[in-house]
Amino acid sequence: MNYLDRRNFLKLSTLALGGMTAGLLSNPSMARGFKKNLRLGFVGIGGRGSYHLDTALGITGVEIPAICDIDPENLYRAKRWIEESGQPSPKLYDKGPTDFIRMCEEEELDAVICATPWDTHAPVCLAAMKNGKHAACEVPLAQTLEEAWELVETFEKTGKWASIVLGGFGDMTMLNMVRKGLLGDILHAESGYIHDLRMVKFNPEEEPWRLQPAIDKNGNLYPDHPMRNMMPLLDINHGDRFDYLVSMSTKSGMLNEYAKAQYGEKHPYATKKMALGDYNASLIRTVKGKMITLNHDTHTPHPRESFRLQGTKGIYLRERDAQRIYIEGRSPEAHQWEPAAPYLEEYAHDIMKNYAPPERKGGAIRGHGSGGITQTPINWHRLILALQENKQPDWDVYDSVTSAAIIPLTGASVADKSRPVDFPDFTRGKWETRAKLYS
Template identity: 35%
Template sequence: MSGFDRRSFLKASMGAAALGAISACAQARNSSMGLTTKAKGQSVMGLVVPKMDEVRVGLIGVGERGTGYISHFSNIEGARITAICDTDPLTIERAKGILAKLGRTDVAFYGQNKESYLELLARPDVDIVVIATPWDWHHPMAKAAMLAGKHAFVEVPMALTVEHLWDLVNTAEATQRNCMMMENVNYGREELMVLNMVRQGLFGELLHAEAAYIHELRWQMKEIERKTGSWRTYMHTRYNGNIYPTHGLGPVSQYMNINRGDRFDYLTSASSPALGRAAYAKREFPADHERNSLKYIHGDINTSLIKTVKGRTIMVQHDTTTPRPYSRHNLIQGTNGVFAGFPNRIALEQGGSGSYHDWDYDMDKWFKQYDHPLWTRMGQEAEKNGGHGGMDFLMCWRMIYCLRNAEPLDQDVYDGAAWSAVLPLSVASVADRSNSKDFPDFTRGAWQTGKPLGIVR
């Protein structure tokens, strides 16, 4: 080598070594923060499983949320409930009564102890498992279902920690089984219409979205022995952040093609003081009641701001404590205009009705032009079968349809993980003076080539 070449070679080698060290440090940092894990299987983005002529359903948890699934799956062609598990005897008796009215006496029941769900998972006549239990059980039950060869359908949120979310992603990839978080709001008529509007470019290039779960639920604190408040009340003593982000976030994420061309980059979060729950307990319970001894730390109102890799922004709010009307916001802003929900309204620079300085509240003409084909086909059936205006039934129908026709599900494990990650990341940000927290890339880069959710027909 000439002197110049040697110097160039050494300089380049040193540079490469430095870059390698930086990369190794970055990988170590990301690994320690739960931002990356080593893949244990193939990606399940767009997973298609063999066609099922009949989908045999096992239900774990048929209480306040899960009881609706008994009727829904009993009224969907090609679906058959074969087993149910719940540890509450009263809930089991109610489920048996519902099935008896439907003429079903051949369903197996489990629930002697907290591990009885494993007996249900061992059954060969269960293809999918629907999990509607308290949140702490979502991760272990979904993981066990996939390891047993079943497809897991989990109520929201999918898991409570980044570590557990990664575990579900890794298990889905290793087993090649679906793990779908059942975000029912994605199947609401308005949300489906807005998705159709976005896909047709009505709002121009997307810039910003707003999502929320604003739902006064203090009354659940009076549910002591059973029902949702018997366990959900304690979430306000364990976490200070956004503990329930996905109802508003799911639809706007689909509008923005999150995990399918863009992804969440980082989040910052702030909480108001936690005053409402303690005040309610003092007013509604005796002074020596257990509800008055709890330390409520969850801020009454949490506001989180997400930045995407493409630079777009999403505001996500949570409030189940203050006295105010229900709202999920459901706002999507683009370069040509905006749609906002609660109440539904629209303003466009081009193609709208009148000036974009004024809201157009007349939705009939917009539904007539942009109603989603899925709602056009199944809307009446969904409304007849009910469940939050039909969205619950339509979600279940669509799950069964995809499995029976060998089509990928509308939501996958990466969606559930990203949307659910707002909970632990917001808690970490609030505790750290609202400093930003990075989102893991649960897709391991596959978001860059992921196919956006189409307008299914």
């Protein structure tokens, strides 16, 4: 299994549910289900938030006593779903864009689930943490370095964490290939958020806030999806750390052209100045000499992104519909790709092989990004276990803010003619001894 997208999740879940593994049997909370009820409050229950809400409603032992949204349609749809699941009617927080603060102050919750527009992620998480609640958030966790440091310092002061655990789950097979030494020492990884979002940015019914960042900011505005693979592969914050980056953007023009084509040359956005370049490329170097090429392109016509991982012994290329590999001395033809399928089977990670969540209530998960999934997504399952066991999720506060910090740092580099920008060490030196992610 190479990575958890909507297509192969169903296959994974079907295989995993075939029986309990030794790993599961050694973990009573996974073998028997969750140990105690958890109370979750939701902030932001639109398309993506409704997906997380419905996921939570299908997990035995999860209670949702409070929900918050500025859109009445989203709020009352969520209220109806909660009642239809057999839970008591939740308390509604709808008194304006900062009513999540009141919810965090008044409600007794184990955690707050945040799926709001980007610029409110840090305020929601901080409100939760400062009122004795953990926060599980969609990506990114912060927009500025000031927010990132405040999240770290609030965690260290209160013991309440914030995490981008909701943003998805990494490619465990690729990670296992690296940890087992198949590719040798890792030198370079290249990927990015390459996703044509022109239609989304001009669709007020779907994500009405999505266009504004392109008007206001330049740089890499959405690093977290590729980072969820890159950071574990390069041991970032867990044996290595980011040292500095440089970033460069092309001119901007594709959103104007799209507006002209769709709405006519007199439409305001046909000539509106857009800050975000149509393509951004950033280079990030680590203290130990590894390198990342991180790309961002949401304005041009193209298929989705690929992932390239180069080591001293070989290279792995993961594309949307095919995976190729070359291992020096092992691949049958010198300097020729071979299909990666046999390696993907050989290096399947124990986390994925052992994944068999308790039976989920209800049918297919509703909301944006579900793709017909009927089993609890692994990141949600592991989030609930972390809450039950009173520990941080796989991605802790330090990892979450490190990924988000790429946004302001690339913005600073682009604005300064692509000059290098130093990367903060949010761990304050602890990166040298912290255990590896997913270890």
